[in-house]
Amino acid sequence: MLGGFDPSYLPESAISNHHMLSQAQRDKQLGSDLHPAYTYRAQDKLCDATERVYGYRYADIVMGCYMANPSATFRAMATGDPYPVKAFFTLGNNTLLSYPNQHQIHQALLNQDLIVAHEIFMTPTAMLADYVLPGDVFSERNHIADTWNWRLGLALSQKVVEPPPEASSTFQFWRDLAHRFDFEALFPWHTLEDMLDYRLAPSGTSFAEFAAEQYMRIPKPQYRKYRKVGFATPSGKVELESSILGELGFDALPYYRPGPEPSESYPYLVFTGVREDAFFQTGQRQVASLRKRSPLPRLFMHPLDAAGEGISDGDWARLQTATGEVTAEVSVQHSMKQGHIRVPHGWWYPELRGKTELAGAFISSDAVLCADAPEFLDHEQGIPHFKGFPGRIERLPGPPEELRAATSAEAS
Numbered sequence: 001m002l003g004g005f006d007p008s009y010l011p012e013s014a015i016s017n018h019h020m021l022s023q024a025q026r027d028k029q030l031g032s033d034l035h036p037a038y039t040y041r042a043q044d045k046l047c048d049a050t051e052r053v054y055g056y057r058y059a060d061i062v063m064g065c066y067m068a069n070p071s072a073t074f075r076a077m078a079t080g081d082p083y084p085v086k087a088f089f090t091l092g093n094n095t096l097l098s099y100p101n102q103h104q105i106h107q108a109l110l111n112q113d114l115i116v117a118h119e120i121f122m123t124p125t126a127m128l129a130d131y132v133l134p135g136d137v138f139s140e141r142n143h144i145a146d147t148w149n150w151r152l153g154l155a156l157s158q159k160v161v162e163p164p165p166e167a168s169s170t171f172q173f174w175r176d177l178a179h180r181f182d183f184e185a186l187f188p189w190h191t192l193e194d195m196l197d198y199r200l201a202p203s204g205t206s207f208a209e210f211a212a213e214q215y216m217r218i219p220k221p222q223y224r225k226y227r228k229v230g231f232a233t234p235s236g237k238v239e240l241e242s243s244i245l246g247e248l249g250f251d252a253l254p255y256y257r258p259g260p261e262p263s264e265s266y267p268y269l270v271f272t273g274v275r276e277d278a279f280f281q282t283g284q285r286q287v288a289s290l291r292k293r294s295p296l297p298r299l300f301m302h303p304l305d306a307a308g309e310g311i312s313d314g315d316w317a318r319l320q321t322a323t324g325e326v327t328a329e330v331s332v333q334h335s336m337k338q339g340h341i342r343v344p345h346g347w348w349y350p351e352l353r354g355k356t357e358l359a360g361a362f363i364s365s366d367a368v369l370c371a372d373a374p375e376f377l378d379h380e381q382g383i384p385h386f387k388g389f390p391g392r393i394e395r396l397p398g399p400p401e402e403l404r405a406a407t408s409a410e411a412s
Contacts, residue, residue, distance in 0.1 A: 005054045006152050006219055008203035009144065015199070017186060018058040018066060028083070030076050031069020034374075035382025036248055038067055045244045046232065053225075053232040061232060063148040069382040070099050071372040077108030087114040091170055092135060094123040094282040096358070097346050100376075100384050102367035103324060118173050121283065124348055124361035133173065136163035141171075142207060144196055153218040156211055171195060250380050259387025260375065262339065268305070269388030270321055272366035274344045282346030297364040298331040299393070300342040306332045309393055316396040319343065321389045324368035327400050341391060343369060349403070356402040363400060 005011050021040070026032075032039035043058075043065050050059035058066065077085040088095075088109065096105055109115060109128050117129035126132050140163035145155040163169075168176075171192045178187035189195040196207040203210075203217075210217070230236025234243050246252035262269055278284070278294040285291060299319060301311065311317055313332040318325055319341060326343065336342065346367075349360035362368055369391065370376075370384055378385045398404065 004152055005056065005059070005149055006146055006154055006217075008200070008217065008219060009146055009154055010199040010202065011056065011060065011146060011149055013056050013058045013060040016058060016060075016066075029068050030082075030085075031072030031382050035069045035072070035377070035380065037245075037380040037382075038062070038064055039069065040066055042244055042248060045234065045247065049230075049232045049234055049236070052236075053229050059232065060149065063150075071101065071104075071377070071382060074099065074101070074105050074108040075372075078104055078111055080111075086112055087116075088112045089116045089118070090125055090129075091118040091173065092120070094125045094346070096123075096125045096128070096361060097282045097348060097365045097367050100367060100370035100372040101323060102362070102365055102370075104372070105367070118168075118170065121286065122350075122353070123282070124358040127353070127358050134164065134167045135173075136167045136169050140167070141169050142193060142196060142211070144200065144207065144210065152221065153216060154210075156215040158211055245380065248380075257379075257385070257387075259385070260390055262390050266321065266390030266392050268339055268341050268391050268393065270319065270341050270343060270369055270391035271386070271388050272343045272345065272370050272384075273386075274300070274342050274366075276344055279346070282348065285348060286350035297326075297328040297344045297347040299328050299344075300331050300333045300336050301393075302336040302338040302340070303332050303334060304338055305336075305341075306330065309395060311393070311395045316399050317393050318396055319369065319391055319393045321369045321371065321391045323371040323389070324362075326364045326366070326368055327396060327403075328364045329399075340388065341393060352402060360402065363403065 018040075026040040026044070029039050029041070032041040036042045046059075046061070047057040050061060051057045054061075060066070073085065076082065077088065085108075096102060096109065099105060109125070115129040116131045116133065117123075117126040118133045118135045119126045120135050120137055122132070138157060139160050142159050143157040145157055147153070147155070169192055175187050175189065178184070189198060193207050200207060200210060205213075231238055233239045241252045243252065260269075275281075276294045278290040299317060301309075306312065309317075311330050311332075313330065315330050316327060317330050318327050328344070328347070343366040344364075347364035348358070349356075349363065351359075353359040356363075369389060371389055372384070376384060376389065
């Protein structure tokens with residue numbers, strides 16, 4: 001951690017009730033057997049150390065601690081192994097396009113008895129939901145940001161407009177659900193501001209007082225605190241050799257792991273996840289002013305590779321890996337490394353809703369190409385290792401049939 005926990009504000013880990021889960025329930029956490037780094041299996045080994053240093057046994061020292069492994073979860077949803085998962089809630093997350101092996105995620109979602117999406121846009125994931133609950137946006141709710149404990153300090157985010165009457169916040173969603181399941185005692189707040197008051201209680205101020213006095217609070221740093229309490233590791237020291245990874249059966253030291261090699265059938269290495277300035281993750285493709293800046297997805301290739309495939313800048317091409325295939329325009333880039341192809345992230349086509357499956361979610365989405373087999377995952381965390389996937393590419397005479405009307409409209 002670069003910062004730590006601001007003593008004037010209760011972090012999420014202080015109200016998460018991790019202690020209520022029995023060991024039997026923790027042992028069921030999907031993916032903890034093969035990829036334990038972010039699961040209870042690994043994080044429980046830090047409890048004594050984080051309590052000593054930060055005052056919290058369940059300190060979320062890296063955003064996303066204590067979570068099930070995504071690929072293991074989607075696999076269980078799709079297959080029922082090691083046990084069935086039959087209901088799925090997604091809040092502000094276009095799940096279908098946001099994780100590796102999109103076809104498996106699609107199968108997993110279709111296998112659910114219930115899908116609930118809390119969203120502000122009708123994304124492909126929301127299109128699969130049984131219930132779509134309209135959410136609010138950051139400008140429609142109050143908030144105190146602690147930057148997920150990455151640095152000390154609190155920043156004010158104030159509501160500037162009222163949300164539509166039918167919209168609800170993420171807080172409201174979880175509060176109402178908790179009360180329906182008779183967990184009122186664990187979720188006693190009536191409003192978001194009530195909860196913010198509770199989290200600000202250590203400072204002796206309310207949200208209204210904080211908002212009236214300041215927009216940011218940065219506490220005085222405690223220099224060299226580590227001399228008194230050590231670091232939040234089992235040894236209390238900076239562990240270049242991780243005792244926890246060693247206990248879990250992994251290499252305790254940083255190591256080099258070779259990536260997959262291209263082959264005659266798949267001569268390129270494909271790298272997914274390129275972000276485009278016009279968009280955030282998979283969102284905003286339906287915003288006309290942003291779409292005008294980046295109307296279509298573009299694959300990046302080195303000039304020599306493009307010439308060898310008979311592809312020119314602006315041509316359409318089909319890119320395939322062993323997991324799936326996408327089509328997109330090609331952008332020939334001298335900055336690209338020869339033998340590599342880069343793919344933009346999260347493309348779908350809102351204008352195709354009702355005209356093709358899930359608004360074109362499978363036409364150009366990089367998640368279609370991205371495998372989640374063990375050889376393509378980081379062993380410790382179970383996430384794609386970003387060393388590339390073997391792939392091949394071929395020129396197409398033009399965009400796919402379902403996109404021709406859209407591209408013609410853009411050209412005109």
